[in-house]
Amino acid sequence: MSTHETAAHETVFAGAVLAKLEALYPKYPDKRSLLLPALWMIQEARGWISDGSVAEVAETLGLTSAYVRGVVTFYTMYHTHPVGRHFIQVCTTSPCGICGAEDVARALVKETGCGDLGATSPDGRFTVIEVECLGACGFPTPILIDDDFIENVTVDRVPAILARYI
Amino acid sequence: MGYPHPIHPKETPVLSKHFGEVEARPYAGWVERGGYVALKKALTMAPDDITSEVKASGLRGRGGAGFPTGLKWSFMPKEDGKPHYLCCNADESEPGTFKDREILRWTPHALIEGCAIAQLAIRAETCYIYIRGEFTEPYHILQRAVDEAYANGVLGANAFGSGRRIDIVVHRGAGAYICGEETAMMNSIEGRRGNPRIKPPFPAVAGLFGKPTTINNVETLAAVPAIINQGAAWYAKLSLSSPKSTGTKLISVCGHVQRPGTYEITMGLPMKELIYDLCGGMRPGRTLKAVIPGGSSVPIMTPEEVENCPTDYEGIVANGSMLGSGGMIVMDDTTDIVHVAMRLAKFYAHESCAQCTNCREGTAWTARILERMLAGEGKESDLGLLLDLAENMTGKTICVLSDSCAAPVVSGIQKFRPDFDRHLNVERPLKTAGV
Ligand SMILES: Cc1cc2nc3c(=O)[nH]c(=O)nc-3n(C[C@H](O)[C@H](O)[C@H](O)COP(=O)(O)O)c2cc1C
Numbered sequence: 001m002s003t004h005e006t007a008a009h010e011t012v013f014a015g016a017v018l019a020k021l022e023a024l025y026p027k028y029p030d031k032r033s034l035l036l037p038a039l040w041m042i043q044e045a046r047g048w049i050s051d052g053s054v055a056e057v058a059e060t061l062g063l064t065s066a067y068v069r070g071v072v073t074f075y076t077m078y079h080t081h082p083v084g085r086h087f088i089q090v091c092t093t094s095p096c097g098i099c100g101a102e103d104v105a106r107a108l109v110k111e112t113g114c115g116d117l118g119a120t121s122p123d124g125r126f127t128v129i130e131v132e133c134l135g136a137c138g139f140p141t142p143i144l145i146d147d148d149f150i151e152n153v154t155v156d157r158v159p160a161i162l163a164r165y166i
Numbered sequence: 167m168g169y170p171h172p173i174h175p176k177e178t179p180v181l182s183k184h185f186g187e188v189e190a191r192p193y194a195g196w197v198e199r200g201g202y203v204a205l206k207k208a209l210t211m212a213p214d215d216i217t218s219e220v221k222a223s224g225l226r227g228r229g230g231a232g233f234p235t236g237l238k239w240s241f242m243p244k245e246d247g248k249p250h251y252l253c254c255n256a257d258e259s260e261p262g263t264f265k266d267r268e269i270l271r272w273t274p275h276a277l278i279e280g281c282a283i284a285q286l287a288i289r290a291e292t293c294y295i296y297i298r299g300e301f302t303e304p305y306h307i308l309q310r311a312v313d314e315a316y317a318n319g320v321l322g323a324n325a326f327g328s329g330r331r332i333d334i335v336v337h338r339g340a341g342a343y344i345c346g347e348e349t350a351m352m353n354s355i356e357g358r359r360g361n362p363r364i365k366p367p368f369p370a371v372a373g374l375f376g377k378p379t380t381i382n383n384v385e386t387l388a389a390v391p392a393i394i395n396q397g398a399a400w401y402a403k404l405s406l407s408s409p410k411s412t413g414t415k416l417i418s419v420c421g422h423v424q425r426p427g428t429y430e431i432t433m434g435l436p437m438k439e440l441i442y443d444l445c446g447g448m449r450p451g452r453t454l455k456a457v458i459p460g461g462s463s464v465p466i467m468t469p470e471e472v473e474n475c476p477t478d479y480e481g482i483v484a485n486g487s488m489l490g491s492g493g494m495i496v497m498d499d500t501t502d503i504v505h506v507a508m509r510l511a512k513f514y515a516h517e518s519c520a521q522c523t524n525c526r527e528g529t530a531w532t533a534r535i536l537e538r539m540l541a542g543e544g545k546e547s548d549l550g551l552l553l554d555l556a557e558n559m560t561g562k563t564i565c566v567l568s569d570s571c572a573a574p575v576v577s578g579i580q581k582f583r584p585d586f587d588r589h590l591n592v593e594r595p596l597k598t599a600g601v
């Protein structure tokens with residue numbers, strides 16, 4: 001987590017978001033279990049999980065920042081640095097791999113202008129990463145753009161799909 | 167049905183009958199189709215009678231290990247005064263496996279009903295359904311169905327006016343295959359890193375929040391309402407082969423078949439019929455080279471092994487592999503087994519939680535050696551090295567992720583040696599010439 005925030009940290013857990021978190025309290029016997037749901041709420045609001053957010057979650061749930069950071073870094077879907085406006089995950093695990101997934105990944109990197117897997121395009125629009133099995137192996141190649149799960153993506157379909165994400 | 171294909175005459179649609187039918191998804195549509203009759207019946211049964219019925223049906227865990235479900239439930243303590251928990255495993259992340267998501271997307275109420283019945287049997291007021299973070303659409307569908315079940319009095323403090331409390335909470339994962347391992351899943355729900363726990367203690371003794379817990383797969387739980395409705399004897403008779411493999415099984419088939427998808431078969435259907443009749447066989451002009459029948463963690467099968475193999479727990483073991491999760495990867499003659507093994511090894515190396523040295527180092531080295539081989543830099547001794555590594559990764563770690571990485575590599579070397587030899591016997595350019 002090397003990125004330092006320039007602006008002061010703005011609170012996420014206030015108003016409606018705090019109410020949403022508090023509504024979950026009775027569903028678990030302790031507050032620590034709210035950690036994954038709380039991190040999802042942060043990422044939804046901010047796009048990524050900064051040091052400031054880690055501290056806020058820690059304070060809200062009565063945990064230490066070090067503990068929260070340890071958990072954040074375990075899970076690959078939490079972003080510990082800012083990513084492009086649209087985050088693209090493409091499966092290249094064997095079942096998709098034998099059906100052309102690597103070509104799709106290359107096409108995504110090229111068409112988005114990201115240059116490389118994991119990098120963000122210069123216009124800040126896209127970040128593309130390669131991920132492991134998305135649980136849709138019969139529909140190669142599945143990709144996830146933000147929360148949209150898109151199946152049967154082929155190299156030819158890439159430009160039209162990307163055009164939907166401004 | 168063989169979503170996304172129409173029902174094939176050789177299928178037995180029990181779980182999949184309403185896949186693809188949007189009207190079956192909401193509460194009202196599900197009730198019209200006979201939904202929640204089984205739960206009402208279960209509410210009048212003694213918990214141990216529910217367990218006995220499931221035991222007698224022969225239902226076995228559909229998440230990979232095939233452990234008898236009724237027996238697992240019977241391990242739960244009875245009158246211990248502690249809270250009990252059910253965890254439903256909707257983490258579906260094993261390469262080749264994409265069957266649970268069809269239950270989640272098309273018939274979420276079937277799963278909710280199955281969870282509720284299981285909760286009654288094991289005396290658990292609360293069930294957590296742990297769904298992988300990438301399943302965005304299934305998550306929203308499931309959450310809405312749970313909300314509907316509360317709104318209609320199916321769930322909550324007074325389920326169907328019975329005075330019994332049944333709660334279901336949907337908990338989203340955040341990207342980690344290892345959280346599909348049951349003890350890692352419990353840690354993840356508790357807000358910890360998803361590291362598997364050392365067993366014992368077993369979950370039925372000290373599981374989630376240190377309390378007695380049962381973990382079952384989505385498909386296992388979704389099969390329970392039909393068993394309660396139609397009886398254990400009916401379910402136990404659904405078998406074309408071994409009496410130890412009963413009921414129907416969802417098989418998700420991917421790779422080089424004409425019609426990939428999720429099919430529901432009676433246990434024991436010949437694997438050849440599944441591949442050639444249901445899935446339409448190989449692409450034109452291609453022949454079958456290999457099958458991984460139960461998700462990427464099981465050994466690879468040759469066409470000879472597939473030839474007379476019944477698709478059930480015992481039949482696949484007798485033919486050199488395992489039914490596992492029922493995620494079937496079919497490969498034709500264009501496939502390089504070394505490449506497949508390398509990519510799977512990379513998967514396991516990426517997903518290792520790194521607690522155990524043999525797993526952390528073994529998965530990483532296996533991937534690296536195979537990559538080197540593919541780059542034309544392999545040595546004859548690498549095969550021995552891979553087998554040594556595999557041996558050190560099998561049966562020596564906290565969980566079986568490590569063993570899972572070894573399975574396709576060892577079976578690949580044993581059964582598809584020519585593919586490996588091809589990469590070892592390449593003519594190399596002269597190093598000294600600088601090319
Ligand atoms: C590394 C690893 C990953 C697993 N992933 C899953 C999974 O995604 N879904 C699942 O149901 N079981 C998975 N399992 C098996 C579970 O640990 C557990 O056995 C299963 O959920 C029990 O349910 P069942 O008896 O109904 O099959 C996995 C096991 C291991 C070792």
Ligand code: SF4
Nearest residue numbers: 519521522525563565
């Ligand atoms: S075998 Fe691998 S994944 Fe399992 S606990 Fe050990 S290091 Fe973690």
Ligand code: FES
Nearest residue numbers: 096133134136137
């Ligand atoms: S391997 Fe790509 S979705 Fe499963």
